[in-house]
Structures are given as structure tokens and as C-alpha cells.
Amino acid sequence: MKNEIVNSTPSIPSGILSRTIHIYSYACGKIVLCGVKCASCPTCNQTCPDFEKERCNRLDRAPYVCNGCTKLINHCTIAHKYNYNAKAADRKYRETLSDSRSGISLSRHELRLKDKVISPLIAQGQSPYQIITNHPELDMSVRTVYTYLDMGLFTSRNIDLKRKVKFKPRKVHKTQISDRKVFTGRTYSDFSELHLDSFVEMDTVHSSNDSAKTLLTFFFTKEKLFLAFLMNRNTEGAVRLVFDRLKKRLGTYEFLSLFEHILTDRGSEFGDPDSLETGITGFQRSNIYYCDPMRSGQKGGIEQAHTMLRMVLPKKTSFEFPTQWDVKV
Structure with a gap:
């Protein structure tokens, strides 16, 4: 079949005939003559239902990346490569570490329920300590209530507290003993x-x-x-x-x-x-x-x-x- 098709195409340059010609039929709806591997062919990868990504056995064992491979990158026939970059990995780790500790550990619904209890009582003149003491179902500390007020998460604000507006921000002492x-x-x-x-x-x-x-x-x-x-x-x-x-x-x-x-x-x-x-x-x-x-x-x-x-x-x-x-x- 391959010989018949090649012989029936006398207009193909001799340079192409010297290479192995891969014939893929019914993938794109027509016969395609090319010298590219199917794994690297974008048309076959997108249209063929039986396409399977070529995988290197090196990725099945440590270090699970292409770093240190004896083959040159230009000589590797696998289209998908996995390289480990230490700086990029460290930067991604620190971003994840920072994001995991930012924000509050409450959903919007839980925060709204707590706000319905705390804000009206603050408007009546009650202190956060008094509110937490009389409402243990809130499951919050007094320090957490002050923190959420500083962050503006409640309807009430610091200006609604009677005494806090009179206090200056606490200074951070940088002259403490480090050892x-x-x-x-x-x-x-x-x-x-x-x-x-x-x-x-x-x-x-x-x-x-x-x-x-x-x-x-x-x-x-x-x-x-x-x-x-x-x-x-x-x-x-x-x-x-x-x-x-x-x-x-x-x-x-x-x-x-x-x-x-x-x-x-x-x-x-x-x-x-x-x-x-x-x-x-x-x-x-x-x-x-x-x-x-x-x-x-x-x-x-x-x-x-x-x-x-x-x-x-x-x-x-x-x-x-x-x-x-x-x-x-």
C-alpha cells in the first residue's frame, strides 16, 4: 500500500522520498503524507480519539523530571517534557505558604451570622468582652473580635467602641532581648x-x-x-x-x-x-x-x-x- 501511494505521486521531491513517510488515514478525514511523528502532530493530537500521549519511562521513577537526562533536549522525540526549576518551585511554595495563612478561617455565611449578633450589641454600647461572655455560642475570643473590627469585617467599626478611639496604637518594642x-x-x-x-x-x-x-x-x-x-x-x-x-x-x-x-x-x-x-x-x-x-x-x-x-x-x-x-x- 505504501509503495503504491508513493509511486502514484511522481510530483513529490526526491528529498522527501529518501525519508520514511508515515501515512495516517481517516484521522483528519483525508490521507496525510508527512514525516512528522504522530505524537508531535497537532492535527492528530486534536482529532484522533485513540491518541495516547507518549511517555518516558524516566518519569516513572525519581526524580520524576527530565533534569539530568543523558539525551539532549533537541534529540528527545517526546513532545511533553518536565523540567524542575528550583527558584520557581521555591517562589511558588512561598506564595502558597503566604496564601494559606492570609484571610480568616470563616466562610461568608458564618461571618454574617456572627455579625448579626455582635454589631447590634456594640451599637448598644456593649464591649467585646461583655458580648463574648454572654454569648459563648459565638466560639470566638475577645482578641479575635477586636482583630475583625480592625480588619473592617463587621458592620460595626472601631469608632463604635467607646474607649478604643481614645487609645493610641501600641508601639512595637524593637529593643527587647533577642536571646x-x-x-x-x-x-x-x-x-x-x-x-x-x-x-x-x-x-x-x-x-x-x-x-x-x-x-x-x-x-x-x-x-x-x-x-x-x-x-x-x-x-x-x-x-x-x-x-x-x-x-x-x-x-x-x-x-x-x-x-x-x-x-x-x-x-x-x-x-x-x-x-x-x-x-x-x-x-x-x-x-x-x-x-x-x-x-x-x-x-x-x-x-x-x-x-x-x-x-x-x-x-x-x-x-x-x-x-x-x-x-x-
Whole structure:
């Protein structure tokens, strides 16, 4: 059949006759003479009902892609190839990771039902805490209600809340201790287990932006004594220098009896408790403990002392010119 058709077509150039001619009949409704494989023929792929995609056996085992194939891409006869691109895969993964964590975990219908309960009660003057307490069927936390109000998902808005419009946005503290290992055995719960009647609260008072100087303050809870020391920088080394000077002036025994237990916040200037507790000699001279995050009230004595200090040195006051003698006076 092939010879008869070829011989009956004397007008075909001799270059084509030198190649193998594939004859496909009844796929396109007519006889087609071509030298292209059926797997690569767009006409047959679209019209033939018995067409099956050619598949490489390499794709049936790891790594399931064409990467590293010994055949050159130009010599591979399979039309569909699968190449792995690490950068594209990582970018797609991060997009999926971000999308999976965006939005809320509620359908529109569920959000509408919760809105019918929450928004009218907020309009009546009730707080989110009161609403969640009286309506446990909402199955939401107070924090979630505030978050949804901030996102504008409810009919009510932040302006409908009586007190929230008076509050400033909470500042993000970027000067917190990054090494969480220092809190081991030094948390506020560890401090509470000591049941101390007398201890020292420690904190810092910052200057205006045009000065790097800072006040290191101590408050003795039993004696109601308030001390302040001027530091040139708000760093771990500057705090350690004040400790070393106090120990040198008071002596080891007196320093240990006065500063045996110190409670402070999680500022970065207090991020090296080992050097504050032992000093150069390595002798244990103090014990440092840290308040819980955003719980400055746990050292309320020194915070109250700072309130009175700010009556003399208001905020945005520069500490560049006062000396330690001025601070003592």
C-alpha cells in the first residue's frame, strides 16, 4: 500500500522520498503524507480519539523530571517534557505558604451570622468582652473580635467602641532581648517563688533623640529609696560599668546585701545577666530576674518613681548636659 501511494505521486521531491513517510488515514478525514511523528502532530493530537500521549519511562521513577537526562533536549522525540526549576518551585511554595495563612478561617455565611449578633450589641454600647461572655455560642475570643473590627469585617467599626478611639496604637518594642536563653530560671514566676519582702527594681529612663545618654534607675522596695546613675550609652557594657563601680565603692559584702535580688524588664541593655551577676572576678554578687513581656506593673514601685521623675525631667528632655552631680541633687 505504501509503495503504491508513493509511486502514484511522481510530483513529490526526491528529498522527501529518501525519508520514511508515515501515512495516517481517516484521522483528519483525508490521507496525510508527512514525516512528522504522530505524537508531535497537532492535527492528530486534536482529532484522533485513540491518541495516547507518549511517555518516558524516566518519569516513572525519581526524580520524576527530565533534569539530568543523558539525551539532549533537541534529540528527545517526546513532545511533553518536565523540567524542575528550583527558584520557581521555591517562589511558588512561598506564595502558597503566604496564601494559606492570609484571610480568616470563616466562610461568608458564618461571618454574617456572627455579625448579626455582635454589631447590634456594640451599637448598644456593649464591649467585646461583655458580648463574648454572654454569648459563648459565638466560639470566638475577645482578641479575635477586636482583630475583625480592625480588619473592617463587621458592620460595626472601631469608632463604635467607646474607649478604643481614645487609645493610641501600641508601639512595637524593637529593643527587647533577642536571646531567649537568658530567661531560663530568671522569669517572673521564678522570682515569685522566692516570696521576697525586700528586693530592688531596675529600669532605664531615656533621653530625647538628640542624646544617647540614659539614666539607670534603682528602687529599693522596702526602704522606698530611689537611685539614678547617668550612663553615656544605653548598652549592656554601660550597665555593667555602673555595677562594677557600685561594687568597688560599697565592697562585695555590702553590694551583695543591697543588690542580692534585682527585678527588671526585658530591655536589650539588660541582655547580659551573667556579667551583671558575677562581674570580672566571677563571684556571685547578685541575681537578675525579668518581668513578663508588656507587664511593667510587675515592678510598679520604680514605674511610680519614674512618674515623679518625669515631673522634673519631662519626656523629650535631653540628658546631654546634666552631670551625675546634677542627678544626685
